[in-house]
Structures are given as C-alpha cells and as structure tokens.
Amino acid sequence: MSYETFFKELNRKLARVVPGIEMAAVAETAWEIMGLKQERNAVILGHNYMEPALFHSIPDFQGDSLDLCRKAATTDKDIIVFCGVRFMAETAKILNPEKTVLLPVEEAGCSLAAGITAEDVRRLKTRFPGVPVVTYVNTYADVKAESDICCTSGNAAAVVESLGTETVIFLPDEFLARNVARETGRHIVFPTHDLRLKDTSLDIQMIGWNARCEVHEQFTVQDVETIREQHPDTYILAHPECSPEVVAVSDFSGSTNAMIKAVEAVDAPNYLLLTECAMGDNIAAAHPEKEMLRLCSVRCPHMNLITLKDTRDALRHGRYVIDVPEPIRSLAFEAVNRMLAIG
Numbered sequence: 001m002s003y004e005t006f007f008k009e010l011n012r013k014l015a016r017v018v019p020g021i022e023m024a025a026v027a028e029t030a031w032e033i034m035g036l037k038q039e040r041n042a043v044i045l046g047h048n049y050m051e052p053a054l055f056h057s058i059p060d061f062q063g064d065s066l067d068l069c070r071k072a073a074t075t076d077k078d079i080i081v082f083c084g085v086r087f088m089a090e091t092a093k094i095l096n097p098e099k100t101v102l103l104p105v106e107e108a109g110c111s112l113a114a115g116i117t118a119e120d121v122r123r124l125k126t127r128f129p130g131v132p133v134v135t136y137v138n139t140y141a142d143v144k145a146e147s148d149i150c151c152t153s154g155n156a157a158a159v160v161e162s163l164g165t166e167t168v169i170f171l172p173d174e175f176l177a178r179n180v181a182r183e184t185g186r187h188i189v190f191p192t193h194d195l196r197l198k199d200t201s202l203d204i205q206m207i208g209w210n211a212r213c214e215v216h217e218q219f220t221v222q223d224v225e226t227i228r229e230q231h232p233d234t235y236i237l238a239h240p241e242c243s244p245e246v247v248a249v250s251d252f253s254g255s256t257n258a259m260i261k262a263v264e265a266v267d268a269p270n271y272l273l274l275t276e277c278a279m280g281d282n283i284a285a286a287h288p289e290k291e292m293l294r295l296c297s298v299r300c301p302h303m304n305l306i307t308l309k310d311t312r313d314a315l316r317h318g319r320y321v322i323d324v325p326e327p328i329r330s331l332a333f334e335a336v337n338r339m340l341a342i343g
C-alpha cells in the first residue's frame, strides 16, 4: 500500500474523531510504525481503550483483554508490542515466554492490579483453606501465580460456575465480584469489610476483595438518570466494573467487546458507554451512523499514557521489555490457560 492510500484510508476512518489539523502528523507517525513493525517482525495488539488515532491505525489485532490474550497465544512474530497496560503485557509474556514483549510506556499501570498483592492472596488461602481462587486478569503475574484460574469481565460468571464448588474466592475487583455474585445467585462477603467473618457458621458462597477500577467506580446512578432526562431513549451500556446499582439501571452490561457488539446490534437514537471514554470515540469512528454520547470527565490515567509516538519509540529502541521470572510465569500460565480452555 502506498502512503497516499494509507493516508486517505486513515483520514476516512478518523474524520469524526481526530481534528483535521492533526491528521498529517498522525498518519506520518503511524506510517513509520507500520514500516518498523515489518522490519522488526512485530505484532501490535491494541486494547479497546486506546485513543482513536492509535486504535484505528497500527494494531494488527484490536479487542478486550480476553481477545488479546488469545491473539497473544497464537502469534508467530518475534516481538509483541502491547498497546495497553502492564498487566496485559505481562499476560502476553506469560503466554509467550520465548518472545520479546514490549510495553510502550513503562509506568502504564492499573488501580485494580495495584489493589492486591500475592501476599494478600496467600493470606486469604490460609484463612479459607481449600477454596479455589478465581482472579480477574487485571492483576499482576505474581497474583495470577497464586490463583487456580483467571477470568475476564466477559467470562467471569462462566469461570465461577465451571468450578462446581460451593465457595469461591473472587479477586480483586469489588464491583465485578458483586455483579458476578448477583448473576450467579451467590451470597458474597468481603473479609476486608465484614468483621462477622470470624463466625464460621455464616453462609459464604463468594469471598471478595476491595480493589476497584478508578474509572468505573466513578459512574453513578445519578449520571444515568441525568442522561435519561436529557436524552430519553439513549441505550446505556455499563461495564461490569461499575457498581451493581449502576449496572441495574443500565440497559446492558458486558465486557468491552460485548458492549461493541451490543451497540452494533441495537438500533437506538443515542448510545452511552459507562467505560473509558476513548471507546466511544473508537465506536463512533467505526460506525459513523451511530450517535455516541460521552461522559469524558473520568479517564483512565494509565491507558491514556500510550500514544503513537511512544509505540514508535518502543519499536525503534526495543523498549520497555516485560519480563516475568520463573516459577511465577509458569504458575500464572496454568491459571490463564485454564481460563482460555473455558472460553
């Protein structure tokens, strides 16, 4: 493909979401990345929360963390550049120990992943011996290594039910845990909140933790009511990291990929996504016929660190290399692989 064709195609995709004055610079950087990608035999994975200029220009694969985990598991390239946050790049490394995995910005973290440590999980396992541990993929490798199985927001309920046990430990997102408990009809307790847990006669079916996503925890029932007053008939979609109260007053709840599919399938005058704002832009760019409303006062400070320029520099300089030492990697691999077998 020539640069002119690439520019035209990019301009067509991004016309609604990138100011015209920025297009030439965006296209030039993206074009350079495409060349470097080929030269270095690299694959680029782009999470749904990446800014539109990046999301619609350079990734070989786009999607949510489950999707990208699967893609990471099948690539034959030498280098994986993960346009997402650190726990995602770690998961790619866990699945591909022989490949070089690059994260374009070293500090791209996550409030959820930072909300629990491997030592916390070990303490829980001592306190509730024999109870299987389900860990959301939004965790670091050492936490995954202490777990029996991982899950994503797309398959969390299926993973919990697949275990066939009366009780599960579900970590670390408080709201996802509450939403999954509701979906699977389980009573949930939080050792961090609930002092009555000393009483072993309590009927405990799910044991949660108190970490939260700093983006999704901020959406409120009032936000939903205000949108419904101002824009009646808006189809509102909430990520399951939002509180159960917000999920209950929304029209749909699901992973980022499920949200995209729901917007594509449902005919409505407007749509509002209660998740990272960039995803609304990305859907608007892909579906110009859909009217996306945005609540962009809350942004993910980690996902927003990753830009086209950082990605170019990652490929130019081979940085920042993500490493997961053994035996943490192979233990974490078991937990991730069990999840991938479920789907």
Ligand code: SF4
Pocket: 085, 109, 110, 111, 112, 113, 138, 213, 214, 215, 216, 276, 300, 301, 302, 303
């Ligand atoms: S959106 Fe939330 S869960 Fe995702 S990376 Fe940002 S802080 Fe973490």
